[in-house]
Amino acid sequence: MKILVLSLLRLGDILLQAPALRALRDRYPDAQIDLLINKQCQGVRELLPYVDHFHLFERDEYQRLLTSNEAHLYTAYDKVECLIQTLNQQKYQHIYNWTHNRLSAYLMGALECADKQGLQILGEQVSVTNPWFRYLNSTQNNRDNKYHYSDLFLRSIEGELPLLPTVIAETPSGQKEAAQFERTYFRVLIQALTGDPKKNWGLANFASFVRDLSHKIPGTQFLFLCAPNEKAQLEKFLDQQGHFNNQAQLACVTLSGALSLLRSSDLLVTGDTSIKHLASYADCRVIELVLGSSQMHETGVYRAGQWMIQNQETCSPCSHFNKCHRETHACAQTISPRLVSQLAESVYSKNSPVLDTMQLNRAKIYMSRQGQGGFWHFESIDPSTNHVAKGDLYEAEKEAER
């Protein structure tokens, strides 16, 4: 049997879909499972060894060829047609469209397969063949979706939730990268910068957090994760902060290196999508800062028992496609460094967090849960008692049970 999955969004989305991919492999151990991804996400390949073949969609190259006067207009056409021919030659028995946008729907229309699941546009005809994608399609623009995307993809293939550590594979090269950073004590990873500036908490906030936590837990080791294009900015930041009395280091590592670091660290603090999903499969505790366009109920940290701090700004979550319209990055300002360090301290002490209720007036804290129906949801902390209470979207699980 041959199966193709279309995953043509960003790296974070591929990682979000990884449990469903793993479940697909568990369900069809002998099948050839291929994945179509954007070329700029190809770094994910070594983390998904159970995918047999990766086809690359050269989005940037096609766009360049289309818009450059010096390139023949049909060069882009030829390349996309060639990709479609290559895919059709494989004669897939099942194709799943996990991208759910117009581009992937047109691509689905051009692919030949008896069983195509997901959004498809063929000529003027729009169809959605899988009930879970019909549900997604009906809720996509009105924010009514009650299911985490990982659950939704998992259900779309009628898959069983896999053991999360098996979803992503560690590599020898990643382990070698991580080994450069000797673990001395309680180790906290920080992904301070993200591809989407609206999800940045701000380096000043991270600096306050590091100082506060260092005071609470002397000797804490901080590693600032970064991509090569972020290195100069973070180097300058750490220099300015005197590397927090040599407690902080920069870790410019690959995706595999980040995974191995996560597996050997105690905590990750971030607003970034990709790294938090990676942490879901690495048994590293996570404090997710829910900022900008982050939709916590759809893309929150998938593993149970992780903290999510949701800002309470009325404009949040904002549109992914628009820039922040506020004079200041208001949602980042509502999450205080003190609150984050109080949660981090609870991870260290393994006790319930002692939270300053003043801070909770401006931000809400949630914990991720895996319900009995197998659906992910989250529960909120009651600021008056500091106890975990059932949260706003707890109905998702109840609905699943019904």
Added chain:
Amino acid sequence: MLEWKRSQDGLEVPVLNGQSLGSLRAAKIEAEKWLARSESQIHSSGSIIVLGLGCGWHLNLLAEKYPDRKILVFDFFSEILSGLKKANQVPQGLNVIFLSDADDVFESARMKDILAERPPVLQYGPAKWIAVQMYDQLQMNLTARNPRGREHFQETQFQSINENQAVWSVLGELIR
């Protein structure tokens, strides 16, 4: 009227009707910069089309960098070539096609075969200012970026286009 002036870095630069077709200060550096900028456009196609002879140095650099490629030059001003050859500023055996109009390219039977492999069509900026519209129109004809070019070259090369509208729909999503 064609004149020749020597650039400060030692190249013979044609000056046509008062318009210099290359830098009089640093014609060599200008050609080097052009090649550096153009390299991202050069893919595995066997041919490279260049619009504009200029002072020829860019063609020397291109031929040196891509010795296995066939370089085809289009220009509207045939009087320049002999001077460039005399100054030894163009590569040996260079293929040059002179046109009187941008639409003349439709008369060439060879072009359909050449364009079938989708060569990059590179304009040499310093040469185009003498006839901007003609060079731009020629580039659009050769890259199928105007209706005339698409219609003319479609009959032999693009038979499958109407069969796969989905490909255009995918591409359309990339530039929305």
